[in-house]
Amino acid sequence: MSNPETFDVVVIGGGPAGATAANDLAKMGRSVCLLDRAGRIKPCGGAIPPQAMRDFDIPESALAAKVNSARMISPSDRKVDMPIEGGYVGMVDREHFDEWLRERAAGNGATRKTATFDRIERDSDGTAVVHFRPGQERVNGETESVRAKAVIGADGANSFVGKNYVPGYETVKYVSAYHEIVTTPKGADFDGTRCDVYYQGDISPDFYGWVFPHGDTISVGVGTAIPGFSLRSACTELRRRAGLEDAETLRREGAPIPLEPLKVWDNGRDILLAGDAAGCVAPASGEGIYYALACGRLAAEAVDEFCATGNPKALKKARQRFMKAHGKVFWVLGILQKFWYSSDKRRERFVSLCADPDIQYLTWEAYMNKRLVKARPGAHLRIFFKDLAHLLGIASLRKG
Structure with a gap:
């Protein structure tokens, strides 16, 4: 493209953080291009708290199920029920929930492009030129490009944007997560209103396993930071213990999940990281959806200020505000994980x-x-x- 279209902001990655940033910026009146790769689904238990629904205008229709209790299962197979008094936790299937978020952003004015991000270059006046390939291939096919006053990298853990364009970027310690989406057995002894969490060393030596209901489907997953541990074998055993070994498997997904925020989220010029790319997942619990939504909103606010003032220091406010709101909780949860999961x-x-x-x-x-x-x-x-x-x-x- 000899004269690529210019946007105020290009958002790379359409998960909860990227889609929320694109949605908020579009509602602020900014021209936004949202790039997301087709077929990408993050392994995730799918729990979102009521506060997320209130803060981010998520209707109950976006939920796959509601749960009103959790069951903790110890190494000795002791089961402890934790009922929720007067409330519930929403459950979503990321395949459908993330798409709903992207469609909302598009409905509010963001331009959606299903494409694979390729690289960022600079034109003669220093403006970022974002190259991408329509479809899923990173190395094959012709690239297209758009210009951007600012770029938000919401492209997940081990962010390609972060590694290549944010000086000082470091890959944080992460949990490797794997889950299988299975059909909910008909007439089986399965409680679709309860989340089961397995704290058993052979299921996960340093994290946990989960069985979370999604209405017609169930997410059965495990995580660990231990190299060489077979997540797939552990998931198979978890399904057996949960009585789901014969349930139909619909899909399998795996990905790294970061468990501490990065020290730096921006390049000091015009690029800002958000969501998993910035490390915004809670230690111990692995909760990521709420924090991704919150991070996406703070990224949008910081980038909007940057576009208005041209001052790159505005980009740093996203991390500052996130850590002020959630840093203490992350610190406590990090200590909890290191001690209790050992x-x-x-x-x-x-x-x-x-x-x-x-x-x-x-x-x-x-x-x-x-x-x-x-x-x-x-x-x-x-x-x-x-x-x-x-x-x-x-x-x-x-x-x-």
């Missing part, structure tokens, strides 16, 4: 803690509303002493 003995104690009503209350309140919790009188103090007892190994580990 052995089956500690995982057993962790599941035992989950039986405590105070911990259940604070956990669900914090998760569902994404805010600091005003605990019931004395709850924090009681939890402190209970945690101490478990850390010292003097708490009872009775099997449920």
Whole structure:
């Protein structure tokens, strides 16, 4: 293209972060081009809290299911139920949910292009020229291009944009995740309103396995940062334990999931990372959808300010605002993961803690509303002493 079209912003990647950034920028009146590769589906349990639905105008019709409890399963097979009092957690299938987000962005004015990102070059005045290949191939076929005042790289963990265009970019430690989407057995003894979480070392030596309902389908998945661990074999065993070994397998997906935010999200000029590309996934829980939505919105706000002022310092505000809102939670969850997930003995104690009503209350309140919790009188103090007892190994580990 000798005279490529010019946009205010090109967003590379159409997951929750990229699609939200494109949607918000289009609603702000910015011209936006959203590039997304066809057929890309991230392995994900699919849980989104009510706060995400409120903050990002997600209707209940976008949900595949609602759950009202979680079941924690320990190495000794102890099962601890954690009911949600007066609420629910929404469940989505990423194949359909991400497409809904992209369609919403397009409906609000973003230009969608189904294409594979190829590279960024500069024209004579220094403006970014984004090259892409229609379809899925990175190396074959003719490239097309568009010009962009700013670029948002929302292209996932181990971001190609980050590696090649953000100085100082480092690949963060990540969990390798794998899941299988299976059909929900008809008439089987399966609770479609409960999420099951397996804290068992042979299913995952340092993370967890999950069985999450999506209405007509179920996500059965595992994650680990241990090289050489067979995720597929672990998933097969998890399906057996969950009674889903004979369920029809619809698709299989795997991908890395980062578990700590990057130190730098921008190139100091006109490129900003968002979502998994910026490391915005919560440690311990692996929760990513809410934080990707939040990161996409903050990226949009920062890029809008950059387009208005031309000052690259505006791009840094995305990370600053994200860490101010969520940095403390990420820090605490990181400590929790390193300690409680380190052995089956500690995982057993962790599941035992989950039986405590105070911990259940604070956990669900914090998760569902994404805010600091005003605990019931004395709850924090009681939890402190209970945690101490478990850390010292003097708490009872009775099997449920």
